[in-house]
Amino acid sequence: MAKRTIVTMPGDGIGKLVLNEAIRVLDAAGFDADYVHGDIGWEFWCKEGDPFPARTQKLLEKYKIGLFGAITSKPKDKAEAELAPELKDKGFSYYSPIVSMRQKYDLDICMRPCKTFKGNPLNFIRRGFGGVIEEPLVDVMIFRQNTEGLYGGVEWTNPPDLVYNGLMTHKKFQENFAWCPRPDLAVSTRIFTRKYTTRIVKAAFEYAHSHGYKTVTVCEKPNVIRETSGMMLKIAQEMSKNEYPDINVQNTNIDAQMMWLTKNPETYHVIVAGNMFGDICSDAFAGLIGGLGFACSANIGPEIAVFEPTHGSAPKYAGFNPSIVNPIAMILSAVMMLEHIGEMEIAARISKAVADVIEEGKVKTYDMMKLSGNPDVFSKGAVNTVQMTDAVIAKLR
Numbered sequence: 001m002a003k004r005t006i007v008t009m010p011g012d013g014i015g016k017l018v019l020n021e022a023i024r025v026l027d028a029a030g031f032d033a034d035y036v037h038g039d040i041g042w043e044f045w046c047k048e049g050d051p052f053p054a055r056t057q058k059l060l061e062k063y064k065i066g067l068f069g070a071i072t073s074k075p076k077d078k079a080e081a082e083l084a085p086e087l088k089d090k091g092f093s094y095y096s097p098i099v100s101m102r103q104k105y106d107l108d109i110c111m112r113p114c115k116t117f118k119g120n121p122l123n124f125i126r127r128g129f130g131g132v133i134e135e136p137l138v139d140v141m142i143f144r145q146n147t148e149g150l151y152g153g154v155e156w157t158n159p160p161d162l163v164y165n166g167l168m169t170h171k172k173f174q175e176n177f178a179w180c181p182r183p184d185l186a187v188s189t190r191i192f193t194r195k196y197t198t199r200i201v202k203a204a205f206e207y208a209h210s211h212g213y214k215t216v217t218v219c220e221k222p223n224v225i226r227e228t229s230g231m232m233l234k235i236a237q238e239m240s241k242n243e244y245p246d247i248n249v250q251n252t253n254i255d256a257q258m259m260w261l262t263k264n265p266e267t268y269h270v271i272v273a274g275n276m277f278g279d280i281c282s283d284a285f286a287g288l289i290g291g292l293g294f295a296c297s298a299n300i301g302p303e304i305a306v307f308e309p310t311h312g313s314a315p316k317y318a319g320f321n322p323s324i325v326n327p328i329a330m331i332l333s334a335v336m337m338l339e340h341i342g343e344m345e346i347a348a349r350i351s352k353a354v355a356d357v358i359e360e361g362k363v364k365t366y367d368m369m370k371l372s373g374n375p376d377v378f379s380k381g382a383v384n385t386v387q388m389t390d391a392v393i394a395k396l397r
């Protein structure tokens, strides 16, 4: 396969550490690539007033594939306070660069797999009949719409006249919210478009089809959020009927899904949801398979795709030397990248190496030992970030 160029965007905090570790694994596994560095994150907000500089955007536009660590985002007042003095009051406003990236490049298909690794001490267990302890095998792919919905950014406090007057044309608004003084009114919209809702639902069906699953679960709340959730469910039902007659649609409400999650997680395999419910659902499932140290993701658009762990920059651990955090989520995100570009053999070898290390159970980062994140975790038997990576590399065949 032709040599690829990958844009690496380490970002802030532990993003920098774990991305480095993933590249070590890719190199050791024989993935033949060039890496170009892209600046991103808080540092560039503070210094330049732009956490996602144009030069990084150019790299992504050119090379199309990105590996992203994690960034730090802070509230509005902190963002203003930390901006370089010469940039203050020049009209810069902070916007999360990963959210900007998803919207700018239409990275609308977010895939978040949650799969049990055998032997992971963090695996979810439950009590079955007769008091036996069961460890259900979780194997779910969550398809989260990544650019619209409640995270679309269309929101106001004290909405302008046109918006307010528009809202006042709605009977429910008149009945229930007209009493509220406008400055005390905050409105966040939940916009779904047919085009992008169809794309995420289609991605879920295609995945189910190619992996032999017979059900796609739409995890929304169409009985209450009738327009947006209702649109997604209807699109899924029509797609099942017209394009995938072998695949059924199951409709679960997000709240009930959170309850069923621990009751019977093994019955779910392909879930599709809007932006926020997909975010919630994927974090919840990730909790069953080991949490943030294991949760990887892909953001896929028509041209560009970016792969990242779902954890953030964990600033409280960023200064630890040696680092205590688990690099597996980042390594598995790199595996998703390999699968996306068709490097199946290398992807499978890395996945197997990670699975072998976990199953063997000799090498564990602090999270796998259920320790709190303190520098003393090593004296309790935890390995550091680099040692975990080394263990994965040692298992590569």
Ligand code: NAI
Pocket (backbone or CB within 6 Å): 069, 070, 071, 072, 073, 074, 098, 292, 293, 308, 309, 310, 311, 312, 313, 314, 315, 316, 324, 325, 326, 327, 329, 367, 373
């Ligand atoms: P976080 O994910 O950075 O950390 C939460 C906790 O999860 C940590 O304190 C640690 O206990 C655990 N954790 C995270 N990654 C781990 C790893 N690899 N191994 C072991 N344990 C791990 O979320 P938090 O603290 O809410 O946010 C910190 C910063 O990260 C914020 O500025 C936030 O805005 C940003 N963030 C960025 C994301 C991104 O870049 N996509 C996603 C989530 C948060």
Ligand code: MG
Pocket (backbone or CB within 6 Å): 279, 280, 283, 310
């Ligand atoms: Mg999240």
